[in-house]
Amino acid sequence: MDDLQRCTDGDEAAAAVLPVYGADGTCLTDYGPDPVVAAGGSPRTGEQRQAEAIAACPPGPKLDAWLRGLDLTVLSPMILMEVVAARSRMEAHQHAGTLEAIAELASRPEMSPDWSPLAGAPPVQSSVAGDEISARLGWSRGAASKAVHRALVLDGMLTATAEALQTGHIDAAKAEVLASGLADVPWQAAHAVEDAVLPDADQCSVAEFRQRVAREIRLVDAEGAAGRHQHARRTRRVTHPQARPHGMAAMWVVMAAEDATRVDGVLDHAARAAQAVGDGRTLDQLRADGLRDLVVGDVPPADGPAVEVHLDPPAPAPVPVPVPEPPQRPVPDLVTTVRRRSARPEQTEPRPTATLIPVAVPEPATPEPAAPEPATLVPVPAPTPPEPTAPEPAPPEPTAPEPAPPEPAALEPTAPDSAAPEPTPPEPTAPDFAAPRFAVPTPSALTAVASAPAASESPAPAPASASPATTPAQPRAGHCGCARPGAEVRVTISAATLLGLDDAPADLDGYGPIDAVAARALAAGGVWRRVVTDPRTGRVLDVGRERYRPTAALAELVRTRDRTCAFPGCTVPARRADLDHTVEYHPQPGAPPDQPLGRTDADNLGPLCRRHHRLKTDGGFRLRQIEPGLFEWLTPTGHRYLVRPGTGQAHDATTDPHDAPPPF
Numbered sequence: 001m002d003d004l005q006r007c008t009d010g011d012e013a014a015a016a017v018l019p020v021y022g023a024d025g026t027c028l029t030d031y032g033p034d035p036v037v038a039a040g041g042s043p044r045t046g047e048q049r050q051a052e053a054i055a056a057c058p059p060g061p062k063l064d065a066w067l068r069g070l071d072l073t074v075l076s077p078m079i080l081m082e083v084v085a086a087r088s089r090m091e092a093h094q095h096a097g098t099l100e101a102i103a104e105l106a107s108r109p110e111m112s113p114d115w116s117p118l119a120g121a122p123p124v125q126s127s128v129a130g131d132e133i134s135a136r137l138g139w140s141r142g143a144a145s146k147a148v149h150r151a152l153v154l155d156g157m158l159t160a161t162a163e164a165l166q167t168g169h170i171d172a173a174k175a176e177v178l179a180s181g182l183a184d185v186p187w188q189a190a191h192a193v194e195d196a197v198l199p200d201a202d203q204c205s206v207a208e209f210r211q212r213v214a215r216e217i218r219l220v221d222a223e224g225a226a227g228r229h230q231h232a233r234r235t236r237r238v239t240h241p242q243a244r245p246h247g248m249a250a251m252w253v254v255m256a257a258e259d260a261t262r263v264d265g266v267l268d269h270a271a272r273a274a275q276a277v278g279d280g281r282t283l284d285q286l287r288a289d290g291l292r293d294l295v296v297g298d299v300p301p302a303d304g305p306a307v308e309v310h311l312d313p314p315a316p317a318p319v320p321v322p323v324p325e326p327p328q329r330p331v332p333d334l335v336t337t338v339r340r341r342s343a344r345p346e347q348t349e350p351r352p353t354a355t356l357i358p359v360a361v362p363e364p365a366t367p368e369p370a371a372p373e374p375a376t377l378v379p380v381p382a383p384t385p386p387e388p389t390a391p392e393p394a395p396p397e398p399t400a401p402e403p404a405p406p407e408p409a410a411l412e413p414t415a416p417d418s419a420a421p422e423p424t425p426p427e428p429t430a431p432d433f434a435a436p437r438f439a440v441p442t443p444s445a446l447t448a449v450a451s452a453p454a455a456s457e458s459p460a461p462a463p464a465s466a467s468p469a470t471t472p473a474q475p476r477a478g479h480c481g482c483a484r485p486g487a488e489v490r491v492t493i494s495a496a497t498l499l500g501l502d503d504a505p506a507d508l509d510g511y512g513p514i515d516a517v518a519a520r521a522l523a524a525g526g527v528w529r530r531v532v533t534d535p536r537t538g539r540v541l542d543v544g545r546e547r548y549r550p551t552a553a554l555a556e557l558v559r560t561r562d563r564t565c566a567f568p569g570c571t572v573p574a575r576r577a578d579l580d581h582t583v584e585y586h587p588q589p590g591a592p593p594d595q596p597l598g599r600t601d602a603d604n605l606g607p608l609c610r611r612h613h614r615l616k617t618d619g620g621f622r623l624r625q626i627e628p629g630l631f632e633w634l635t636p637t638g639h640r641y642l643v644r645p646g647t648g649q650a651h652d653a654t655t656d657p658h659d660a661p662p663p664f
Contacts, residue, residue, distance in 0.1 A: 018066045021075065051079065058167055058168065089167075092165050092166075096162060096166040099150060106148050111636065123614055128619045128621070130147070131619070138569050141611065157190055164198055164201065170202065174201055178193075185221055236256065239252040241511060267291060270287075494506075503515070505519070506523075509573055558579060559579075563645060564646045566607060568641045569650060579605050580623075582605070583604055585600060642663070651663050
């Protein structure tokens with residue numbers, strides 16, 4: 001890596017002087033005769049000489065001081081571009097120093113606790129350095145864990161990459177490409193890849209650099225490619241939704257390349273088929289809606305069906321597969337596109353094929369408008385009976401007690417999870433429940449928590465005595481009506497907003513604030529629970545009781561009060577977290593016999609995601625609940641944090657007096 005350090009003491013490049021500029025941007029530094037001209041080359045301009053001197057200066061105190069003293073408004077575009085490049089080198093230099101400190105922190109014994117086998121297998125990330133960093137800097141746990149991994153790899157095996165980052169030869173993104181790509185490669189192969197790609201790494205983009213690293217890995221360690229693929233394949237996952245502005249969310253899917261290509265092909269083919277029959281949505285919109293329809297099965301009225309997708313796996317036995325008759329529509333000419341793949345000999349199960357049937361104008365007798373509707377993707381098992389919307393009497397009614405063969409459209413909603421109430425005798429729905437709540441003579445506000453199976457499952461024709469939790473969804477005309485199990489949304493909305501008296505935002509569990517119009521639409525037809533809250537602070541006042549395992553009401557109280565994991569900066573929804581006893585309920589091994597034990601009540605319960613629950617139990621992190629919903633963390637490094645989960649309020653109280661009142 002000596003060739004990467006172009007500006008060391010004694011080097012000719014180190015003699016280059018950084019330019020000094022006057023108030024009008026004129027360069028006051030005289031660089032003398034151009035050595036290029038002395039060597040027989042063409043003369044260069046003054047700006048070129050200045051740019052050369054700036055680019056030759058390594059990151060460090062000298063470059064930092066020069067950058068601080070610049071007046072950017074008087075510099076030419078060429079010099080401004082070199083200033084940007086110089087600051088980028090300084091950023092890489094500082095990033096290398098940060099990673100060096102992280103590696104030193106991760107090597108301390110306090111960051112490697114002894115995980116008790118009583119709580120299960122040790123976590124995959126045994127070091128708690130990432131948790132310390134996420135609490136102190138407000139990073140996500142994933143970002144902090146990646147930083148720790150990158151720091152340890154650069155401090156250990158990839159020292160040449162760390163040196164290139166230190167000198168500003170590569171930036172943090174390219175260092176991450178090497179750290180992630182070479183982590184599972186033998187050290188001899190890793191060093192060979194470094195030697196091949198680092199010398200001219202500053203002359204390519206990050207995408208080109210990633211391709212070069214992958215190519216070199218295949219060249220130097222071709223035998224390990226299969227093992228690396230198997231190891232990487234075990235990391236396939238679908239992330240939980242991450243909030244995006246304006247009521248949107250993003251999810252990340254990681255799967256094998258061949259599977260991702262097949263999924264992409266199905267979505268793209270369905271989207272183009274929908275556009276071919278006149279759907280006005282863009283390809284991106286149709287692909288997103290198609291994925292939603294295939295997984296969830298709900299089709300909002302605004303996104304009615306224009307394409308149906310029938311999965312058609314070849315039967316192992318030579319049983320004829322009936323072809324569905326085209327629905328009776330006013331438009332007689334329907335186009336059917338069938339995508340079939342020949343089964344490979346090594347496959348044990350046939351791959352499904354897709355039949356896309358564009359849907360034309362609905363029948364006038366249906367309650368939906370007669371205009372052509374957009375596309376929906378309706379997953380149907382093959383072989384299938386005639387479509388439920390067809391007039392033939394062969395298929396059973398969706399509400400029949402013994403449907404003969406079951407279809408997704410006839411699935412009844414499953415029982416709610418542990419956080420939802422059990423089915424009860426007939427109760428009034430939201431409008432009947434909302435009115436008497438305002439008659440309660442207390443200063444508390446009342447918040448309605450609705451658990452709706454899906455946004456599009458508005459009340460359909462059903463017996464008046466049926467409970468919302470047990471009434472099967474009734475598909476509308478042009479509606480697939482096949483909501484998937486677990487597709488439940490939980491909305492917390494005030495009674496005044498629900499009745500339209502104000503437009504205060506509601507809270508979508510696992511996402512955050514949503515506008516009142518969307519909240520009322522989601523809450524329509526849901527299962528309602530009464531939650532009494534303080535109108536000044538919004539804290540829950542009443543819903544529960546006590547015993548070792550919290551009752552459903554007490555669990556709902558704590559989860560509604562805290563809403564997220566109680567660790568600083570953690571946004572895991574409380575419904576997916578453990579309900580932890582802040583003071584242990586059971587005696588711990590090795591604890592004094594007279595140590596007080598905790599109770600199961602709202603003052604001693606709090607939601608902790610599995611990772612942070614393990615940190616409290618075995619990771620050396622101590623937790624105290626100062627008051628209901630206000631948590632104090634003491635970390636192995638001695639830092640102290642106050643957290644009120646679900647509110648975005650966390651305070652670094654490391655330097656505060658311990659008797660100081662909390663700031664919130």
